[in-house]
Amino acid sequence: MVRPPYSILHGINCISNSGIRMAACIAIIGKENSAKYIKCASQRIALQFHYKIHTSIDIIEEKLNVGNKAATDSRELFLGLLYSTEEHKIFGYAPNTKVKFVVVLPSSNASFRDNDVRMMFRKLHLAYSNAVCNPFYLPGDEIISKTFDSSVNEIMEFE
Amino acid sequence: MKPQLAESKPNPVGSGEADECLFEYLHAEIVNYVMTTTTSNKEGEEELSKLEWMGFGVGYRVIERLTREWSRFKDELDMIKFICTDFWSSLYQKQIDNLKTNHHGTYMLQDNAFRLLVHIGAKDSKQYLRECPKLLAFTCGLLRGSLANLGIVSIVKAEISSLPSCKFHIEVQRV
Numbered sequence: 001m002v003r004p005p006y007s008i009l010h011g012i013n014c015i016s017n018s019g020i021r022m023a024a025c026i027a028i029i030g031k032e033n034s035a036k037y038i039k040c041a042s043q044r045i046a047l048q049f050h051y052k053i054h055t056s057i058d059i060i061e062e063k064l065n066v067g068n069k070a071a072t073d074s075r076e077l078f079l080g081l082l083y084s085t086e087e088h089k090i091f092g093y094a095p096n097t098k099v100k101f102v103v104v105l106p107s108s109n110a111s112f113r114d115n116d117v118r119m120m121f122r123k124l125h126l127a128y129s130n131a132v133c134n135p136f137y138l139p140g141d142e143i144i145s146k147t148f149d150s151s152v153n154e155i156m157e158f159e
Numbered sequence: 160m161k162p163q164l165a166e167s168k169p170n171p172v173g174s175g176e177a178d179e180c181l182f183e184y185l186h187a188e189i190v191n192y193v194m195t196t197t198t199s200n201k202e203g204e205e206e207l208s209k210l211e212w213m214g215f216g217v218g219y220r221v222i223e224r225l226t227r228e229w230s231r232f233k234d235e236l237d238m239i240k241f242i243c244t245d246f247w248s249s250l251y252q253k254q255i256d257n258l259k260t261n262h263h264g265t266y267m268l269q270d271n272a273f274r275l276l277v278h279i280g281a282k283d284s285k286q287y288l289r290e291c292p293k294l295l296a297f298t299c300g301l302l303r304g305s306l307a308n309l310g311i312v313s314i315v316k317a318e319i320s321s322l323p324s325c326k327f328h329i330e331v332q333r334v
Contacts, residue, residue: 097309
């Protein structure tokens with residue numbers, strides 16, 4: 001957070017006043033498409049992200065059950081780019097346990113590759129399964145955990 | 160295709176004696192504890208639900224870890240197969256011996272030497288047959304919880320006919 005805003009000098013990332021975070025928003029959608037966890041870099045435009053994430057659920061569902069034809073071809077958990085707008089790129093990931101992970105990245109930052117995003121999801125998945133394995137966590141609840149928060153923060157600032 | 164489970168499953172089949180018996184002892188104690196703390200009314204119908212619920216929680220969490228490195232399941236049968244092979248061998252050090260299905264949501268999983276029953280008595284002994292259902296309640300919950308986390312709502316029942324072997328019936332609830 002206290003790093004110098006060099007990215008602004010370079011003319012990128014002026015959309016959200018979030019410093020130089022890599023990810024703009026990370027969300028976990030539950031089995032019944034209820035939000036389990038949403039974290040946005042900037043609270044000011046959080047609503048916009050909520051909207052974006054809920055829109056992306058449709059695309060994830062579409063990717064998951066395309067008559068079991070295209071879906072069986074790629075059985076990878078990482079779904080790739082869901083869609084991109086001028087400002088953001090939205091990526092999806094769906095583990096076997098019917099939850100959905102969504103990450104929104106600023107599209108102005110072109111330096112990341114698919115593999116980086118894949119790594120982000122992998123870390124997120126690890127953090128999520130650790131959070132679920134907490135015996136006091138009730139299946140289906142929202143995730144309220146400091147450990148999870150901090151690991152999500154780490155993922156967001158990952159460059 | 161075969162995922163690396165090295166991290167989440169430190170002991171592959173057949174190693175680590177200590178890990179194995181720890182679970183067995185703990186399970187026996189849990190059963191004991193639940194039996195002494197709950198009042199038994201008419202043939203112990205109600206008291207097993209607590210054990211079953213514990214199993215549900217464990218199954219739900221275990222599956223979260225086990226499937227992390229796994230590629231996506233094609234369909235329901237694929238999930239059940241996963242339960243029969245990897246899930247079972249990571250918990251009970253062996254695979255399910257027989258899987259039957261009617262392809263309409265009913266599955267029968269048969270284990271010819273179920274680990275929690277092998278030490279109860281000699282083969283085909285009838286002596287402790289009445290005590291056996293409470294040793295299976297946890298595992299029923301385990302199956303139900305793991306399927307629930309995979310998105311399958313089900314009812315799991317167990318059946319013992321002769322001692323070391325038992326069958327688990329899974330009925331998938333369609334909505």
